[in-house]
Amino acid sequence: MKNPYTKAQFVTSAPRLSRCPPDQGVEIAFAGRSNAGKSSALNTLTQQKTLARTSKTPGRTQLINFFRLDDQRRLVDLPGYGFAKVPEAVKREWQRNLTQYLNRRQSLAGLIVLMDARHPLTEHDEQMLNLAEAAGLKIHILLTKADKLKKSQAERTLQAVSEALAAGELDASVQLFSATKRQGLEELIRVLNDWTGQ
Numbered sequence: 001m002k003n004p005y006t007k008a009q010f011v012t013s014a015p016r017l018s019r020c021p022p023d024q025g026v027e028i029a030f031a032g033r034s035n036a037g038k039s040s041a042l043n044t045l046t047q048q049k050t051l052a053r054t055s056k057t058p059g060r061t062q063l064i065n066f067f068r069l070d071d072q073r074r075l076v077d078l079p080g081y082g083f084a085k086v087p088e089a090v091k092r093e094w095q096r097n098l099t100q101y102l103n104r105r106q107s108l109a110g111l112i113v114l115m116d117a118r119h120p121l122t123e124h125d126e127q128m129l130n131l132a133e134a135a136g137l138k139i140h141i142l143l144t145k146a147d148k149l150k151k152s153q154a155e156r157t158l159q160a161v162s163e164a165l166a167a168g169e170l171d172a173s174v175q176l177f178s179a180t181k182r183q184g185l186e187e188l189i190r191v192l193n194d195w196t197g198q
Contacts, residue, residue: 003185046075051067076108
């Protein structure tokens with residue numbers, strides 16, 4: 001399968017909505033807990049080792065990072081949430097900026113929410129899903145680090161998350177994903193292509 005996301009180029013980092021690039025075209029944002037493997041997933045998707053900064057210290061992504069695909073399409077790396085060891089005042093500021101971005105950004109077409117397959121649907125994950133749903137966004141969930149589970153465990157987790165979403169009447173698709181094994185990459189590309197009109 002052709003991967004149009006290898007063309008991604010870093011554009012800018014914005015601390016708040018008012019500093020984001022012009023609100024036009026289509027962009028897809030990636031969100032996840034600070035240790036969910038978001039940067040690794042973006043780097044695997046784009047086949048670039050250092051496009052998104054990875055760190056052993058959770059919470060390193062503290063800005064809204066924009067990556068250009070072409071004149072009308074962008075990928076966006078949102079600040080990690082959950083376990084970041086930062087002051088509460090900073091966390092509140094992140095939350096406010098994220099909420100504004102999700103609610104007001106007209107070019108935002110969908111949200112990829114990353115969850116560690118070993119610990120899915122945490123309280124913070126559910127808060128992010130609720131924010132995205134309230135903003136009317138398309139939602140696709142990546143259950144990351146799936147290679148760290150046995151195949152049967154991973155499939156049971158996928159089923160359990162799917163059932164939990166259905167029970168909560170949340171309209172979201174979900175898949176297993178592993179950045180290290182490139183598992184689920186083609187499925188992710190198909191979702192992104194559909195959302196961006198590739």
